[in-house]
Amino acid sequence: MTLPLSPGLAQAGIALLELLQRHAMTAPNLVAGLPKVGGMPASAALSLAEVLGWLDITDAGLLQASTAGLKVQGAADYEAALRCILLQYVDAQKPDWLQNATYGRSRVLSFCPVGVWQVFVEAGLAGPPTSDVVDFWDLLARIARGLQQDHLLIIGREGERLTLAYEEARTGLKPQWVAIDSNQDGYDVLSVVSAENRAFLSIEVKTSRTGIGGALHLTRHEWEIAVERSAHVFHLWDLAAASPRLASASMDAMAKHIPADTGAGGWEMVEVPFAAFTSLFGSIEL
Incomplete structure (x- = not known):
């Protein structure tokens, strides 16, 4: 059975660790002598500590913080402690x-229990996508995937960060990092056409560390979304050189590489070599 998590329970667990740092005691003495810890029943705080592996028991039967518990205690502040607890x-x-x-x-944030949602909020993980917030959500996604395709996610984020910086320099406006909130929208960044034209420009970002010898993979969903958008481009980042190179490919340029459906079947993903856009690449100063 999954242990319900909430800010109150997390705070009680932190208080328990602090208590044990000051006063050594056994588990029975803890529950009997202190009905509550940090505003929660001592038994609940003890259950959280046991589930998360925060406690070791000495030869004398006394509770002490384990490596996992010490990691929570050593967090820089409350938000950092909550992030550690969540992981x-x-x-x-x-x-x-x-x-x-x-x-x-x-x-x-839409599907987790209310208590867990509150922990995410108090941990500062539901606000603006600062670098540490993005890193946390990327790590959570890697845990969910069982660490599969970890390197692809890291490379992809590099390209998205470059596009964010490039678009802000190009337009003077801060673009929206769509991909950090959802990878189901079909594009990664939402910018504007220009400083003068504030119409939305959606951008799908593809990144390669092997230069123009690499390739991008475009899903049917990404292409269908691109077709529906009034203004859409593809940012292809070549990270092989000392300075990143960008090719901004238009819909017309990409359409040349989109396969046609045949018979009853339909394409789901297409691989397009970066070399197909060689003439578009140029070094970028950010």
Whole structure:
């Protein structure tokens, strides 16, 4: 049975660790002598500590913080402690809502229990996508995927960050990092056509560390979304050189490489070599 998590329970667990740092005691003495810890029943705080592996027992039967518990105690602040607790919780409990992390944080925040949602909020993980927030959600997604395709996610984020910086320099406006909230929208970044034209421009980002010898993979969903958009481009980032190179491919340029459906079948994904866009690549100063 999954242990319900909430800010109150997390705070009680942190208080328990602090208490044991000051006063050594056994588990029975803890429950009998202190009905509550951090505003919660001592038994609940003890259950959380046991589930997350925070406690070791000495030869004398006394409770002390384990390596996992010391990691929570050593967190820089409350938000950092909650983030540590969340990662330990999903690793230990494998809750059903964790699978949503592969689709972006909005799916997790929509489907996780209210108590867990509150922990995410208090941990500062539901706000602006600062680098540490993005890193946390990427790590959660990697845990959900069982660390599969980890390197592809890291490379993809590099390209998305470059596009964000490039678009802000080009337009003078801060673009929206769509992919951090959901990878189901069919594009990664939402910018504008130009500083003068504020019409939305959606951007799908593809990144390669092997230069023009690499290739991009475009799904049917991504292409169908692109066709529906009033203004859409593809940013292809070549990270093989000392300085990143960008090719901004238009819909017309990409359409030349989109296969046609044949018979009753339909294409689902197409691989397009970066070399097909060689003439478009140029070094970028950010």
